[in-house]
Amino acid sequence: MKLRYSIRARLLGHIGLLLLVVLAGFGYVAWHRESAARIAEIDRELEKRLNLLIGAYRPEAGQRLREVSQPHLSPRTLELFANEGGDPFYYWVWLGEGLVQGHSNDAPETPMPAQRDKGRSFRMRGDFRELIHVAPSGRCFLVGRDIRSERAAMRADAASLAAFGLGVLLLGLGLAWWIASRVTRPLAKVSRTAKQIADGDLSRRIDVPKPEDELGEVSNVLNETFARLETAFARQKQFTADASHELRTPVSLILTHAQGALLREQTPAEYREALADCVRAAQRMKTLIDSLLDLARFDAGVEPIQRQPCDLAGLARDCANLVRPLTEAKRLRLDLDLRAAPCHGDSARLSQVITNLLANAIHFTPDSGTIALRTNQDGGGACLSVSDTGPGIAPDQLSRVFERFHRADASRARAASGGTGLGLAICDAIVKAHGGTITVESEIAKGTIFTVHLPPATEPSRFPRSQQ
Template sequence: MNFKSIKWRLQAWHGFLLVALVAGLMIGFYSFERRARLQSIDKALQEVMTSLLPKLSPAGNGRHNGPGDSRGFRRPPPPEFGGDIPEQAPGGFRARAVDGVDLGKFYYASWSPEGRVVSISTNAPPNLLPDERSIANTPGMIRTAGINRELTHHVPNGFRVIAGTSLAPMVAQLRQLALWLVVIGSSIVIVGSTIGWWLASQALRPIEAISRTAEEIARGDLSKRINSSETESELGQLALVLNSTFARLDAAFEHQKQFTYDAAHELRTPVSVILTQTQSTLNKERSPAEYRETLEACQRAAQRMRRLIESLLELARLDAGQETMKRVRFDLADATRECVEMVRPLADERRIVIRLELSPAGCHGDPERVAQVVLNLLTNAVQHNNDNGAIVVSTNPNNGFSTLIVSDSGPGIAPEHLPHLFKRFYRADGARTSSQGRSGLGLAISSAIIHAHGGSIEVNSNVGDGSQFTVRLPLA
């Protein structure tokens, strides 16, 4: 199990955030509940104090007549407040219940200004002392003494009264609440982490598919593709892009294999001619004329091999962007006119008429390379034309491009061959043949040269109506 994977990192962050959030909520809820219970207890203590003050505080004249003197009380103290109590505690008397005070929940005590205990309930904790922070004319001071919650009231004439209650029941309830909160929070974290793991697995499934497909492609199976149904998500779009890349890679390898096969096939023919001629010559004595004829055949085969190798090298340099291209301004019409004069003798042999419709069309590029393209198109138009046919050559500026159009009156090209016409070594019956020692690379080289200039080349043809090649180059 790879703990450094993206899934584990996402799960770790998700778990950390989930634990922090749940812990924050649980602590917040616990604190709120504790505060609410304390406020409820404080309110109850205030109510108890309200009940105690009229009974445990002296009269409002502000005088106190000394220990044991009851003249300062609003009314004569009942037995539970005075010396009639048989049970005596250190520092004062133990009193029984006061009306309105539940001694099962609350306790109380009061002190004189001299610090003598005036009255104290039987359930009060030992060593009970008033809160020294309390001052006169204050409504009361709340304190937590150990496990008890106490309210101290300081009346104007010096008497102090305490009402208190034990926090043990509240603590027990809060402990039970904390236990339940831990159980609930742990359950939320476990369920949330499980859901997060499932969501992370679902979200990263395309990445796993991409990884598996890439491994299979690396092993040589270029036909593999990523199966992705979520084309709208980011990973789905990435899968589509990678599938397109893999398809182009597969096509490139297939093209390379086909190119290698075609190149080997083209080279095999002249090599076979050379071997056959030399073996036949070496098998028996020949006359000087026969030797000469054999050598000339070998020379022609070698020249064909050289042209093929040069074409292949040129294509390789063009593909790699290593072919040096001049960048000068020239007139496409002038370059075309020179090329026409070079092929006119070939056209005259077959009584083909070349008609020129040349308008000035300035270009920016390599005039020699462009002339190579024009010469190739004109040669094809002558070779694949009918006797007594015609060729129309035109140049003109059009929509930001200098345009060259070469049309012939030949037999035309079938529609199924048109998309493949600029592929290397491709030949179509009736349009491109291997006769006259042609390698089938001319249009491929022309297309590479034009595209290196930022232009385009295309063909339109109908069987029986001839063909038309159109070259567009950016205007100078």
């Protein structure tokens, strides 16, 4: 509700202001023109009368100016100045020195104009409009008109214009309110839906009837965000469920070992054995927890990757030496084809990846099989592959091997790496943090090959904040 009102109110305010300015502008202009026309009309009348007046007061041949005491005012002229009919015109005539030479009947008291420039000029004096003529002789003619009624008429005009303008303004505002409502209603609807989704059900989406307009764009962005949130929460939930499930096993072991030892009197050797078993189980838990924390750090984007120049070939050679006892135990052949593969990365983490892949290969390859470890340059970057002659991975499982806690078969795998089910997920996280890719190909009963590609060294890139 609040949203609608504030946008509507603002819209209304602006439109109202606009309408007000436009209407006021037009209204004023209209009124002014009308008033000017009226005044012009009056001025014309004043001119007409002045001319007649001047004519009437022209001295006869041989007559002196001051001697014109009886102006030759024709009846018609007189009519023009007669006050009985309510005719508001009047006149005054002064001689140069200030003596009044004549004036109309009932003319209002008018002092002689102080300004005595030769020629004609109009002026307003209170409620009177006056035309003044100063003759070359110094004689001053003044024709005036009471314009009170004109003024009243102009005020009435203004009033009616204002009233009309107000009416239009109100109408306009009403219309604007209606239009604003129509615009804000879908906005409010989107806002309501978004709030509901955010509060509760993240699987719902906002309706987007018009994806092209601004509201549609915002709605689409919101929907996308909700989808990402939904995925993130689902993954988190799954991860938590998986993690707590995985932890049950070692906890159960510790409990059973310890409770078993406490059931009845044991020999010291038996106690020691039970304690050793507890330690082993606790170490399994530790490995699992460490792996989980690692992954969590990668997820949150806070795991620092030290980028330094290194060579995958060297790292691979070291890892191969590390796992040699394991390969010998299973009489596995370890083929090494290690060409120089310089790259820019975290050698400890990359070694972790290589060791993990090797350990998996060793674990899944039956006795007397072959494991091949290759490194090479790859278009400016580096690549590494680990292949085995193990049972292979089924096609439907292939896309899921890098998932957390995914295992080849549903039971717990007793992998040499501790069987956490997180090994490949961690490899994936490390490789991605380097901007690289890790892929797998496999054929049932033939074997599997994991390939890691690292990009060419560019300037240190920021650790990606989110994993897709």
